[in-house]
Amino acid sequence: MRTLLCCLLLGLAGASVRAADPTYWQDLRPLLRKHCTYCHSTKNLGEVEVSGGLALDTYQAVVKSAGKPGASVLLDRLVTTNEDRRMPQGSDALAPEKIAVFRRWLETGAREGKQPETDITVATPTTPRRKLPVSLPTLATPPSGLLGPGKPGPLQLMLQVGPLAPITAVAFNPDGKLLAAGCYGRVTIWDLQTIQPVKVLTNVLGSVNDVRFSPDGKLLAVGGGQPSARGDLRLYQVSDWKLLGTLAGHQDVVASLAFRPDGKQLASASFDKTVRLWDVATHKLERSLTGHSDFVYAVAYSPDGTWLASASKDRTVKIVETASGKSRFTLSGMDQDVLAVAVQPEGKQVVSSGYESGLYWWNASTGERVNVQRGHGVAVHEICFSQDGKLVASAGGDATVRLWSGGSGAPLRTLATGSLVYAVALRGDGKLVAAGTFDGLVRLYHTGEGRPLLTLLSLPAHGDQSEWLALTPPGYVCGSKGVIEQGEWRMSGNAVPRALVWKALARPDAVLKIAQGTTVPAPTFSK
């Protein structure tokens, strides 16, 4: 059909086409992006006072509105001397050479050309050009004099791998054996029974803002995208990590995902202001909820799946019926963005949080605010419940994960992470909590004792070969060969002989034991 259109236009223009002639992808789109599509985009079609009901961000749309070369409305709008009509509105007329590109493009048949590689390829981040040191502290303290004359103190592992991409999503699978962690361009699946990555998914587009396992554990949904450009929503089959499909349509990044408890529907909240509901089996869009007036940051289903709660930059939480799309309540009263929302497993209460510090508890059947728990003092980025509803975990901008009683909302425990927490997940049984932090690490804690268990690090790598590391507080480490080989140890700021330390600390068995909650004696160092 597109070819047909081109032929038609070609016929009209009657001009011969040369390789150097302008095409949509090569020449027109950069111009449109710079001068037109901030307002004239599909995203803005709903806001007529901004877009005038015209979108110029797809080839088809541009061809449709361009008109014939001799009588092109689009061209006329660029060259008219009537300042009220001339585009771009409120700025100087486009330079003549840019207008000439438009004209030539129309005259030579409005060709689409080839979409540039960088536009379509999955953005696998290249290894950062700079290698900044990443320092990982341990409690391991070798005896005095053993590692040279330096002052004895706890050892630090130094890796020249920074800066690491912030961890923006974490999720346990239903049986708690797998942990998925997402950062820009990558999702690492950790096997918590062996403490090593089983898979690194790199076929995602841009940032990864949320990862969710389906209730039956068979699917993994990954949401993200290119900020301010397009959303990316993918479904993977957990058994072999095959990409089952891409659920296309979001105009800006997907910020949050939720599976309906029956597993048949997936909700995606996006910065394009919509929440979309997808049929998990067919990957078809079932409904688009457009009630929010700004970025939607988070979405969560009620236990029976009849309604969902969504949190937005428009400073509200909305409770919407999933079958009809009808809004039940708009929970308001916040002065700043609402970043997170979670529904209590019994479905009676909803908890929200955001830039305004505090966890806000709402009665789900009346829309009344029933409780506010302060504590973090700054933004709270994500909230989650344990399966039994007894425990709530929150991800704080104050570099802490806080645990709260799921019943009374009372604070239980504060876990210091050392870096802003973007993502938090509780294992189904509520015994483990995982935190994804700005410094690019995943930290696992034992919720009962508030004890740190593991720090996980996954690095970008080429091909299937993944570089990774798991570190325990006593200092026991396991990791890929590359990481172990380049890792340097420091004590009180001074480098110490590596081999000696590795001999004592490279102990996958000890790491595993600690991860399973067993106590392991402190490492012993010997020559």
Added chain:
Amino acid sequence: MKLIRPSFLAVLTVLSGVVALPAADRATPPSSPLRALEVLPATIQLDGPRATQRVVVLGHYAEGRQWDLTRQAKYSSSDATIATVDATGVVRASGDGKVNLAIEVGGQKATLPVTVRGASKDVPVDFTREVIPVLTKAGCNQGACHGAAAGRGGFRLSLLGYDPLFDHPQIVQSAEGRRIVMADPERSILLQKPVGTMEHGGGERLKANSADYAILKRWLEDGAPAPTTRDPEVTGLQVSPSRRVMVPGEEQQIVVQATWSDGRTVDVTALAQYDALNDSVASITPTGLVTAHGRGETHIMIRFCGQATVVQITLPYAHLDKPLDFPANNFIDAKLKVKWQDLGLVPSELCSDEVFLRRIYLDTIGTLPDPAEIKAFLADRSPEKRKKAIEKVLDRPEFVDFWALKWGDLLRIDRDALNDKGMWSFHNWVRAALRENTPLDRMVRELITAEGSTFTEGPANYYRLSRTATDQAETTAQLFLGVRMQCAKCHHHPFEKWSQDDYYGLAAFFVRLGVKNSQEFGIFVRESVVYLRDVGEQRNPRTGAVMKPRPLDGPEMDDPFDRRRKLADWVTAKENPYFARNFANRFWAYFMGRGLVEPIDDMRATNPASNPELLEALAKDFAEHHFDIKHLMRTIMNSRAYQLSCESSPGNQADALNIHHTRYTARRLTAEQLADALDHATGTREKYPGLPPGTRAIQLPDTKVRSYLLDVFGRPARQVTCECERSMQPNIAQALHLLNGDFLNRKMALASGRLETHLKQKTPLPEVIEDLYLATVCRRPTSAETSRAQEWVRKAPSVREGINDLLWVLLNSREFQFNH
């Protein structure tokens, strides 16, 4: 593209020794031999791997002129492994060591020592020092964009980057970190939007792969390191050259260096913000290249990281062949003369005795001289008669009335805010101070340290007009120091060095003031008592820090009993850089019609005086004479400059706004002056409600006394502390009120009035005509005017109607309605 017109033969107009310079599109360099090269800065020190320094080369010519040779000079480095230099004169570090930069142009040579340190060090990009200036230069954080209080497009930055600690999380973390990709910096919308590869409401702000772009990219590669509370601040800017005399079409590159609080000096020519204060005289490009256009003098404002300074650009109006012949009455004339000589301006002639007398009466006592006084003055043959007249007018009782009115405006004395009793008590205090000619420093001290009942202690009312510590700080700064601090309440002042710490440090002097009600005069009288509390601290609302009392640019100071005493000491000290200058400028403006600094209550480094040397000298003289207001007035009025005609001459008409005071600035009578002048001319007295008969407009205690005339001629409401509140704008209602209204007819027809008295006394017509001229425009009519007036009266239906018409015409003349 620059339009180059064919040069044409200059037409030289010779006007009494003035050679008017032709306008030219392209300036030609001096034709005399090049004598020396001046290279700015004089030495170069490059610190760190990304350090650069722009060089400016100024040629000095035999005829005394200078010319920018920066773009013609050839540059070379003696060792490119240490420093390189490009064709435009920008030096870059490449390795540690010392090197000489050779500069050659027009047969002259110069060398410049360059020291490079830390060139190969791996220093991460510093957010405060390197990233914020790039964002500010690109305009990201300006008030109309992301610097707006609500941000733009969901992205908010602190205005002009004054708060790096706020900006960093906004860029790095807000909206869940969507703006940056550290692992792949060029994917960041922080970079993609401003270069236009991604839709951006603000359009293209950065060029891809420019130096600024590279800094942002490198900062992301470095892991987007955050600022700390201990980051250095900019403490000063040095600009070279700081002043230039230029010709139209001439260009001058400037170089700006910033000194940081950690001691290092950095070239910020490419990052500073430039604003031409008068584009028609000189404009500037974002890279600091000044182009001179039209005649006059202007300043270029230069801002960088909270500091601001100016460069003065002068394009003389004409070239004066010989020194100005202008006898100086006092130092004012001497200082003005230097400026006029530089600018090629020729002052107007002295005004006539009649104009002089009317002028000093209006300016000093707001009153017209009566016919007998005028006749006596004109008859006086003494060479000192102007001096004597000034002394006499300063001693008149109306002096107290007229200046109490001015102070009433400044202090906003008003019955609605203070109650009747408070208003009278404040008004009477001002009158007493003026009657005794209390030195200004003592008056201000009494205001600043006032306490007690507002009904018995006049100055205590000062603290009822501004009711909060921050308001009191703002009012005190604006009134007594001429500094507008209001901007710094919410953010760093955009055109000044004042920060929120400066603002709240000043407010800390007033924070312990309290006001309570008293029942001494009965419970319904609403008397207030201003008192001091023992405790109370001022916090900076942004940082939450307790602010120690600290005056502007002064040291921290405290007083166990009353902090304001220390503030009063500081404000009124002879050495205070603001106090004397502020009042010298205000009184200069009251007498000369225009301040040396305009607006007169907006004194700041980026709003320099038209003649800084004169302002300095006036302030010094004022301080040395114990802040005696009458001395200041006497000095101004005795200057020859004050006594010049208001008519422009060919030698000064080019200075259309009379910025340099080459003539007297004519202005409409103020509302109160006009009301009293109308009374005087018609021989009547307006009755003001609630005040004894005979009370004059200049004696009114506040502006709540009903009078349509005063309102329509712009008396201020006394609601805001600003000289601009008194409106001098013309409007149609003013004209109609005097031309058509029955107001004038009623006054002229009064039996006790001037006209009826003449008719009753059967005064001969020529004498009536002379009297009417003297009572209105304060001069005798010319013989032509007399005969025309006689002719008119003779033709009128009656003498009464004839002279009535004559007075009506005089009252509606500009000569009457203006102080000229």
